Amino acid sequence: MAKLKWFATVMLVFGLTTSAQAQYPAKPIEMIVAYSAGGVTDLTARIVASFMEKYIGGRTKIVVVNRPGAAGEIGFTALAEAKPDGYTIGFINTPTILSIPIERATKFTWKSYDLLGNLVDDPSGFSVHKDSQFRTLKELQAYAKANPGTVTVGTTGVGSDDHLAMLAFQRAAGVKMTHVPYAGGSMVRTAVLGRHIAVASINIGEAMQYVASGSPFVQLAQAGAMRSSVAPDVPTFKELGFDMESNAMRGVAAPKGLPPEVRKILEDAVTKTAADPEFQAKMAATFSPMRYLPPAEYAVALERAEQLLQKLWSEEPWSPK
């Protein structure tokens, strides 16, 4: 009798483990965000998590875990070093996922991950106060050329996409401006509202949200390859004759080496999330310009962005080497 009981227990445990393997996910999935709660990536992640839960199905629970610090390096490292079992996924952000490994030795590059799909592509852009003396990008260029170093440009810090956009504009327009770094996008915006700085280098999604809220903001240009869906009336730098591109992409990834069937489930969940009209509505409401890229195309985009950054780094490093 005792033997039988023992046997039954073993079978039960065995049965549980096999079914756990067959039925992914058997426990909550962690979604690492390399930035603090309240930031744009955090907001996107919390929306994405609720939709991916729905599409993975069952009683799937996805918990957003903020691992902020070192411009994203702490979170990216944590994601790269997690066990590739599908229970840790996370957001990776350009340009930092590419630029930090260029700046210094890191425990990750974008190749340390199994890409699951890109969701957001937010172009950089230049905004000014509506009473600013600059009404067009050309006027800004002309003034900056005549008065080198006097135009103040607020960004979210050394090496941010905002900063890289400013550097790219300086090269494309042949001007020199003054870099004024801030600890966050809202501080840049406050500084422009109070007319403490002349130009805000902020992402177009963020800028359009300010305009929608009635703030006295005017967008001079956006830095995507084409006009973003959230700002169809704002010209691109390229259209205006400045050969430059700068953007912030936000996508979902997992540590490299996921079991193929788990990877399939996660990729599908991202694809279905991106195609969900309700999700798209939420992204539009939060002014997050969507650009879904399946893993293969996502890799191509990252590869290309990395090459551009490497070129920039060798010619004009954005931070102390």
Next chain:
Amino acid sequence: MDVLNNLVFGFGVALSPENLLFCFLGTFLGTLIGVLPGLGPTATVAMLLPITFYLPPVTSLIMLAGIFYGSQYGGSTTAILVKLPGESSSVMTCLDGYEMARQGRAGAALAIAALASLFAGIVTTLVIAVAGPPLADIAILFGPVDYVALLTVGLIGAVVLAGGSIVKAVAMVLLGLLLGCIGTDLSSGEKRYTFDLVVLYDGLGFVPLAMGMFGITEIIASLDETGGRGRAMASIARLWPTKEDFRRSWPAALRGTLLGGALGILPGSSATLSSFASYALEKRISDRPQDFGKGMVEGVAGPEASNNAAAQACFIPMLSLGVPPNAIMALMIGAMMIQGIQPGPLVISSQPALFWGMIASMFIGNVLLVLLNLPLIGLWVRLLRVPYTILFPIILVFCALGTYSLNNSVFEVGIMAAFGVIGYVFRLTGCEAAPLMLGFVVGPMLEENLRRSLVISQGNFMVFVQSPISATLFALSAALLLLMLVPSLKRKREVL
């Protein structure tokens, strides 16, 4: 009376059964997380964000706001009972609140903290209703130059915080400034004192430092001084404040409210800073400055009013400009955006129900909080009867959990432990932690704004006297310095 009509309309919104329920839920949850050290409102609001997808916008914002200001109430509880700041803005409450508890007056301290917060909450909310948007427009005129001047006043005030030697106080402020230098320099991207440790790239955190130097240090000292039994609290003679307590508290609460409200509107300030400022002010103008840190009720009433006023006032830039002054306001903006509402200058006219409903809910929430907190005082005070040998391991666990939950970082728990020991060494040498904490908070802000001012002015130092705000503030700090140095060199600080 436009404002009156609007408020009546707002109360109509806020008093609907559903909104009232969520206001209660929010403030209750806020009190709870405020009491738990470390676990802050930001993490809570972030976790609850998905729930707000399914609630009407007004209801969800009423709840989220309740969590935020509720946590400011709760934060003082552990500060008073066990010298553990439940929120970073309640660090100052540790100083005199805990001493009051040791003298058997924990109930009085808790009640004064709650009532001062209520007063500040009501007054500031009224200010938001009457003059929120114009005030926000004034606040953004505050440029980097003016912040430099304001922070200089603060830094000079820091010296006032110390009880004993002025030399030691200055040394601690300087040490705080140095600790604040750790991390990535915002202006250049250069790494300072990081020893190539990625975990140090963003510098040390305020919470691990404060928890270590207040909470952990207190545990070590308490166990050490009593041979491991833990200090006994004086028995509680009386649960409620005396008439004398009220007489001394109300002017302090009034000053704290004004100071907290003014600082809270500025997008570059914080509730923590305003509680520091209020404490320094109370000590400065008191006729018994030597008794601060020994259980002065003004030292509880002022900072508690101030941090709550600042917590309410920071809704002003968020609601009327759409500028979030801190992470939690950013989350609230996120919650609004998901619902298709853009916080900014137009929100009052386009979403009157949201704006006035939320403001009315703040009145209701503040009253609910006091109704919730006053009966709890008896319970909290009873907690002090738990033998210290049982209590202190529990405190330790909460410290570790709370610190970890901030950034999910084990390293920060280590930092907290290390600063517990360092704080104990300071204590043995008669150095105080409060001036260090102020230096640590003010230093990075001062440096950032100083360098920003000079970058914008292209190295022209004259900007500091050209701005009227900054010129006035610099004159004030010069006067403060004189006022402080002359008499204190003569008397009181004979410990030199």
